[in-house]
Amino acid sequence: MREDLVKVREVSERSTCYHSLGKAHAPRRAKQKEEKTYKPRLPCFYQKWFAQIMSRPTRNETPAMPIHDPVPIHIRIDTQEQRSGIPALLAAMPQVHIEVVPLCMGDYDVGGDPRRVFERKTGSDFLCSLAQGRLFAQLAELRKSRFAPILLLEGDPLRVSHSQMRPESISGALSYIAAVMRVPILPSKGPLDSAQLVYAAAKQCQDGHPAHGPSRGRRGASLPERQMQIVLSLPGIGPVTARALCARFRSLHDLLSADAAQLSMVPGVSPARAATLEQLLHAALPSSEAGGTGEARGAADHSSVAESDMVMPY
Numbered sequence: 284m285r286e287d288l289v290k291v292r293e294v295s296e297r298s299t300c301y302h303s304l305g306k307a308h309a310p311r312r313a314k315q316k317e318e319k320t321y322k323p324r325l326p327c328f329y330q331k332w333f334a335q336i337m338s339r340p341t342r343n344e345t346p347a348m349p350i351h352d353p354v355p356i357h358i359r360i361d362t363q364e365q366r367s368g369i370p371a372l373l374a375a376m377p378q379v380h381i382e383v384v385p386l387c388m389g390d391y392d393v394g395g396d397p398r399r400v401f402e403r404k405t406g407s408d409f410l411c412s413l414a415q416g417r418l419f420a421q422l423a424e425l426r427k428s429r430f431a432p433i434l435l436l437e438g439d440p441l442r443v444s445h446s447q448m449r450p451e452s453i454s455g456a457l458s459y460i461a462a463v464m465r466v467p468i469l470p471s472k473g474p475l476d477s478a479q480l481v482y483a484a485a486k487q488c489q490d491g492h493p494a495h496g497p498s499r500g501r502r503g504a505s506l507p508e509r510q511m512q513i514v515l516s517l518p519g520i521g522p523v524t525a526r527a528l529c530a531r532f533r534s535l536h537d538l539l540s541a542d543a544a545q546l547s548m549v550p551g552v553s554p555a556r557a558a559t560l561e562q563l564l565h566a567a568l569p570s571s572e573a574g575g576t577g578e579a580r581g582a583a584d585h586s587s588v589a590e591s592d593m594v595m596p597y
Contacts, residue, residue, distance in 0.1 A: 353377070354490060355378050355380050356380065356485050357380050357381075357394060357485075358373055358394075358482075358485050359386065359392035360381055360391055361383075361384075361385065361389070361390045362384065362385050363390070364391070367477075369481070373482060379482065389401060389402050390402055393484050394485060395431070399431050399433055399484060400430040400431065400432055401432075401434075402422065403477065404434065404436055404437065406437070406440040406442070407440075407443050409440045410440055410443055410446055410448055413456055418460075419464070422466050425466075426466070432466050433467050433468075434468045435477055436471065437471040437473065437476075437477050438472075510535060511525060511529070513535060514528055517563070518560070519556050521551075524552060527550050531545075531549045539564050541564075543560075546560050546561060
């Protein structure tokens with residue numbers, strides 16, 4: 284066999300040329316691959332569904348609340364309150380519009396239904412009005428009107444220096460105002476605290492969003508619950524005696540018509556308590572004039588007690 288007729292493949296040299304060619308074109312291929320961007324395309328139905336899903340808020344996100352213009356808060360202030368500095372503090376608060384005019388009743392009218400009126404008293408003013416008998420008359424006059432009075436007590440009357448009134452008398456007067464006259468008392472440390480209390484009350488009364496108010500959707504009491512509340516409101520009647528009364532009498536009409544002998548047959552009701560209940564249930568109801576006279580008489584009695592306490596030492 285002739286050697287010149289045999290053709291031997293040059294594997295090593297050709298392989299070297301192939302790899303060299305691949306390395307030479309590698310940068311251009313990488314650049315072409317970077318320039319190409321992959322854009323997934325979905326069908327029309329899936330595109331709409333995907334857009335709706337992405338537009339919904341996630342669990343951690345809250346939908347944007349509608350923006351409303353701030354509602355102005357109107358407060359009517361008596362002219363004699365300008366020296367206290369509270370009107371200037373209220374005027375500097377947001378959304379507050381004050382009107383300084385002579386008020387026929389109270390010191391601060393914050394609106395609402397019924398209209399809330401603040402009667403502001405410092406500790407020394409409270410003792411002076413109590414000694415002169417003016418405090419109970421003012422609050423009784425406010426209660427008779429269409430306003431809902433609130434006593435704004437600025438300072439502690441029990442810590443007023445050079446006071447000749449006994450602490451028991453002061454505490455008794457405060458208890459009488461809150462429990463008997465049903466006038467709420469808001470304590471205050473000073474003018475700034477008073478201004479913040481008046482501002483909070485005006486905002487809650489006029490905006491219609493009271494803090495910690497009862498929910499509108501709360502279920503009302505059932506008929507048996509309301510009947511039990513009426514029985515429990517009788518003096519000296521507890522839960523055990525109330526259940527015994529309900530078992531003895533068939534209805535509230537029978538209970539209200541019962542005499543002392545029938546009431547004393549109920550376990551837990553003594554003859555003395557039965558007589559008291561009979562007198563209460565069978566007595567005539569007071570008229571509005573009688574109630575006002577009794578309230579005024581109670582205020583006069585407390586004012587006379589306060590005057591007698593002024594001359595007595597601690």
